[in-house]
Amino acid sequence: MSPSPLPRIAWIGLGIMGAPMAENLLKAGYPVAGYTLEAHKLDRLAAHGGTPAASVREAVRGADVVVTMLPADREVTAVVLGEDGVLAHARTGALVVDMSSIAPRTSAGLAVEAAARGLRMLDAPVSGGEAGAVEGTLSIMVGGEPADFDEAEPLLRALGTTVVRCGPHGAGQTVKAANQLIVAANIQACAEAVVFLEKSGVDLSAALDVLGGGLAASAVLSRKRDNFLARAYAPGFRIDLHHKDMGIVTAAAREVGAALPLGGLVATLVAAARAQGDGGLDHSALLRGVERLSGTTRNAA
Ligand code: NAD
Numbered sequence: 001m002s003p004s005p006l007p008r009i010a011w012i013g014l015g016i017m018g019a020p021m022a023e024n025l026l027k028a029g030y031p032v033a034g035y036t037l038e039a040h041k042l043d044r045l046a047a048h049g050g051t052p053a054a055s056v057r058e059a060v061r062g063a064d065v066v067v068t069m070l071p072a073d074r075e076v077t078a079v080v081l082g083e084d085g086v087l088a089h090a091r092t093g094a095l096v097v098d099m100s101s102i103a104p105r106t107s108a109g110l111a112v113e114a115a116a117r118g119l120r121m122l123d124a125p126v127s128g129g130e131a132g133a134v135e136g137t138l139s140i141m142v143g144g145e146p147a148d149f150d151e152a153e154p155l156l157r158a159l160g161t162t163v164v165r166c167g168p169h170g171a172g173q174t175v176k177a178a179n180q181l182i183v184a185a186n187i188q189a190c191a192e193a194v195v196f197l198e199k200s201g202v203d204l205s206a207a208l209d210v211l212g213g214g215l216a217a218s219a220v221l222s223r224k225r226d227n228f229l230a231r232a233y234a235p236g237f238r239i240d241l242h243h244k245d246m247g248i249v250t251a252a253a254r255e256v257g258a259a260l261p262l263g264g265l266v267a268t269l270v271a272a273a274r275a276q277g278d279g280g281l282d283h284s285a286l287l288r289g290v291e292r293l294s295g296t297t298r299n300a301a
Contacts, residue, residue, distance in 0.1 A: 007155070010032075012034070014042070021067075033051040033052075033059045069099045108168075125140075131223065142165045191228070193216075224284040235282040238280055240280065
């Protein structure tokens with residue numbers, strides 16, 4: 001008996017993360033139809049063997065699994081619930097996997113809407129950045145029904161190495177919000193260390209080497225090391241998106257009565273970076289904020 005064919009995928013949102021993730025599914029043999037707003041990103045999908053679609057409606061027609069990888073709550077809600085959107089045009093029984101980072105409350109609400117129309121939904125946000133998306137080594141945190149997770153798991157394993165169901169609808173987003181709190185605080189601490197080390201006249205490269213071998217080691221320190229050394233801030237992960245995520249984590253924490261004193265401060269620093277015009281830069285550019293405060297502003301590479 002020949003093995004059953006892989007599910008047909010519709011991929012909505014082919015940005016910094018979505019494009020390489022969709023390409024990894026193509027490499028794993030999944031048929032992928034895609035839609036995103038920019039034409040050149042659809043050309044890139046076609047060049048990797050995918051099928052560009054002219055609309056969400058066209059992309060999701062006949063799909064078994066619909067994946068969304070969109071900027072924020074507004075875009076996900078419009079694409080899922082809109083007149084020309086996923087729930088209106090995907091087949092009954094299809095599985096919708098939203099991999100964007102949005103508010104847990106929004107994810108839980110969309111899952112209810114999906115169920116009312118005979119579709120199933122998972123929230124499956126990711127961590128690992130652009131490099132993790134390209135390498136297929138993302139960490140994927142999932143919320144939703146266990147049976148739906150089991151169905152999605154082989155597909156998710158083509159995108160990431162750590163794939164964990166964290167609980168019911170919205171739980172994946174709650175874990176992602178915690179992730180973003182940890183990452184922002186870590187970047188801010190690394191940025192402060194960089195300015196402190198340079199002002200003290202210590203060789204920064206040597207210092208980062210030895211810090212990376214001790215308790216201060218982190219994925220942030222190793223992945224963002226070159227950004228710090230070269231002041232190279234091409235995204236990566238834009239400060240605008242991290243600002244959105246700090247809004248999600250501070251609001252969600254407030255709803256459950258969790259105090260985030262450090263998180264609140266870091267959220268303000270991320271907002272300040274954006275207000276200073278750095279929103280389009282990689283989040284490692286939080287270093288620029290520390291430099292401004294320390295009177296040592298350098299131009300971005
Ligand atoms: P991006 O801005 O590069 O890409 C978003 C894509 O969504 C764009 O290509 C755009 O065409 C598409 N889009 C927007 N509205 C649309 C619509 N109505 N219909 C179809 N397509 C639409 O963003 P990204 O960096 O890929 O991030 C996507 C999500 O992943 C965000 O929620 C972000 O927070 C999260 N995330 C990003 C990273 C990272 O390192 N970039 C890491 C982890 C998680």
